[in-house]
Amino acid sequence: MKKFALFILAVCMSGSLWAQDLIFFRTGDSLEVKVLEVGVSEIRYRRWSNLQGPLYVTNKTEVKRIQYLKGEADEFPLMPPPIEILESKGRNCLGNPREYYPLGVGLYIFGPTGAVSVELNYYVVPSFEAVIGIGFGGGYGGMRFHFWGGKEKNSSLYAGGFFNIVRTEWGFAQANLYAPLGVEFISRNGFYFAPEAALLLINPLRTPISPAPFLGFRGGIRFSN
Known part of the structure; x- marks a missing residue:
């Protein structure tokens, strides 16, 4: 009878010893447990003492x-977090x-001077762009207002106004007014282009105002701060 009791006790002790798995946490602590399940993200266990x-249940990242x-x-090595790839959906990353x-520098085809000019422009704020330029047809200065300037979009509808000072064949300066309406596109690398339609008022300070339709095309590169 005593041998049978010792046998039962030995079986119970061996069952308990078999349950002694060890979990080592990243905090440096360890715990004697019976591991029941190792899932994709969680580990389920019971304490060996009970x-x-x-x-x-504990997260695998803690073990x-x-x-x-x-x-x-x-x-269970720590894995770096996955790199999240964002879809722009019309927005610039x-x-x-x-x-x-x-800051932008580019060429202006036709536009205020009616020829080819070099332009320097700067966004004072995202909706307001100050502009100066010089070309074969004279120099000009003015501004553009961007209706979508405050949005995180690569394109923006704009309207503007420029005074163009030119020398005529008679040798005196003539001030023209150029009022464009266009769309500017800016790439992720800073390149930009903008087609536009405009009204050109030739020497409105001296002659009756008779606006003429005109076209312009801008292209160049922008620089970050």
């Missing part, structure tokens, strides 16, 4: 290693391109 007690009594072990690329 196998009939509550079920515990460094599990050492099983059989001698096997599971390692750099944010507002008019804030990121405020």
Whole structure:
């Protein structure tokens, strides 16, 4: 009878010893447990000291290693977070391109001078662009107002106004007024282009105002701060 009792006790002790898995946490702590399940993101276990007690669940990111009594072990290295790729859906990943690329240099075909000119422009604020330029047909200065300037979009509808000072064949200066309406597109690399239609008022300070339709095309590169 005594031998039978010792046998039962040995079986119970071996069952308890078999349950002694060790969980090593990243905090440096360890815990004697009975591991019940290792899932994709969670580990379920019961404490070895209370196998009939509550079920515990811990995140795998908190566990460094599990050492099983059989001698096997599971390692859980920390994985870097996945890189999130954002779809722009009409938005620039750099944010507002008019804030990121405020300064621009480019060519103006036709436009205020009626020929080819070099233009320097700067976004004072995302909706307001100050402009100066010089070309074969004289020099000009003015502004553009961008209706979508405050939005994180690569395109923006704008309207503007410029005074163009030219020398005529008679040798005196003539001030023309150029009023464009166009759309500017800015690429992720800072290149821009803008087709536009405009009204040209030739020497409105001296002659009756008779606006003429006109076209312009701008293209160049913008620079970040």
